[in-house]
Amino acid sequence: MTGTESPDSAVPDTAVPDRKKVRAFARQLFGMYTQGALTYMVDLGHRLGLFTAAAQGPATSPELAARVGLDERYVREWLGAMVTAEIMTYDGSAYTLPPEHAAALTGGGSKNMGPMAAMVTLLGRNLDGVEEAFRSGGGVPYEKFAPHFTGVMDELNRRPLDELLIDAWLPLVPDLTERLTAGVRVADVGCGTGHALALLGAAFPASTFVGYDLSSDAVERARAESDALENVTFEVADASSLKPERPFDVVFAIDAVHDQADPAAVLRGVHDALAPGGSFIMIDMAASSDLAENVGNPFAPWIYSISTLHCMTVSLASGGAGLGAAWGESLARQMLGEAGFGDVVAHPAPGQGLNLIYVTRRP
Ligand SMILES: C[S@@+](CC[C@H](N)C(=O)[O-])C[C@H]1O[C@@H](n2cnc3c(N)ncnc32)[C@H](O)[C@@H]1O
Incomplete structure (x- = not known):
């Protein structure tokens, strides 16, 4: 640095990250990791028939587990992920897959995006x-x-x-x-x-x-x-x-x-x-x-x-x-x-x- 340069002009902008932008990007990254983990949850839901079962109507976790013949404890934890990710809703006892979400996660047509999650698992x-x-x-x-x-x-x-x-x-x-x-x-x-x-x-x-x-x-x-x-x-x-x-x-x-x-x-x-x-x-x-x-x-x-x-x-x-x-x-x-x-x-x-x-x- 020469005596005529101010400390600011000597430091490239890139070396002084904007803290708000750093925080925003960190949130973006954590959001990405969360979506990545949720993709496995969607893959499991598709493989195990949980979305199709949930689309039959609101159910408690034992009821949903019984519909598909699965272990209730696992189903309840999976439902926690579904509810907090806003894929399903929860009224304190029953879990619901909204019809708009069922349209994108169930059925034999091309609108069912459930199968795509398996690509991430595979990769x-x-x-x-x-x-x-x-x-x-x-x-x-x-x-x-x-x-x-x-x-x-x-x-x-x-x-x-x-x-x-x-x-x-x-x-x-x-x-x-x-x-x-x-x-x-x-x-x-x-x-x-x-x-x-x-x-x-x-x-x-x-x-x-x-x-x-x-x-x-x-x-x-x-x-x-x-x-x-x-x-x-x-x-x-x-x-x-x-x-x-x-x-x-x-x-x-x-x-x-x-x-x-x-x-x-x-x-x-x-x-x-x-x-x-x-x-x-x-x-x-x-x-x-x-x-x-x-x-x-x-x-x-x-x-x-x-x-x-x-x-x-x-x-x-x-x-x-x-x-x-x-x-x-x-x-x-x-x-x-x-x-x-x-x-x-x-x-x-x-x-x-x-x-x-x-x-x-x-x-
Ligand atoms: C992305 S998959 C698409 C498969 C199918 N066309 C479909 O739409 O589901 C690409 C396919 O190309 C095949 N493949 C790759 N290289 C090939 C080659 N040199 N000759 C013949 N098949 C090949 C793979 O085995 C794979 O089944």
Whole structure:
């Protein structure tokens, strides 16, 4: 410091934290940790059927425990968390799940957000492995997430597929419903438990459907679900080296490109596996490729977090590109172009704020 400088001007602003802001941020952090712990409570409530039981009407804790056949002491402690988190209400004896909250936590439709909590639980399972990857590189392989990941993805995507795939998503692709009705060859790469093809196979009996996935536990479940459908088959296969006997007319990739080890090879492979004029429908995360543009996107912290803890790490685990779930629209368009696809239209996915539906064709 020279004699002309005041003590204030010598100290950068950043070194004098505003105490009010520190306290506010500390509250924000504690709120975050609380929400994190509550996510496990929601996961338990969903797994154990507690929300569905509570939705039947007000109940004391012994009554609620009896409805689901659970240990009352655990149910009462769980109810404490539910009440103080304002998920349920308590009048001094009975606990109530308000109908608006029941609408978001129960039922077989896509509005039920209960299944999503399991994703947080699942990601926590491999935190030690991800920590190690931060230090040494590489990642946590897909096998470390199996078979739980298969089940969680199935529960997450099954309900939206039931409600949206045929009625809201197919009509975004010109003539697709007509082509499927007439009879075409369709593939789903990274098909997981194959629910999309089970729905399509039943709705379009003149078309044939093949699902590919690396994960044998997912393919086993897919085969079981579509057992009665003669036009639907599944193969354990690497989507980066597709060699179909005959070209496909339509290929789907639902939430299955950004976590690939070699996404460029998968996109090229899909292009080459399509007949000229064939359609590629890629459903992926709705994000910008530019971090600055993702600031303020309420879904972005979720996308970057699940990417670090799953999508990116599984790719890096096999020496892959580590594209990440927030690869974003402009990089997706660039990579589709490099793979040889023609014009790309990106639709916000009806009913799914987290996704974009990219529609393109092999020229
Ligand atoms: C996020 S999951 C999506 C599954 C399914 N499409 C859905 O929407 O529920 C991604 C899937 O891609 C599969 N996968 C990853 N890399 C693959 C590859 N190279 N070839 C085939 N499948 C792959 C995984 O096993 C996983 O089932």
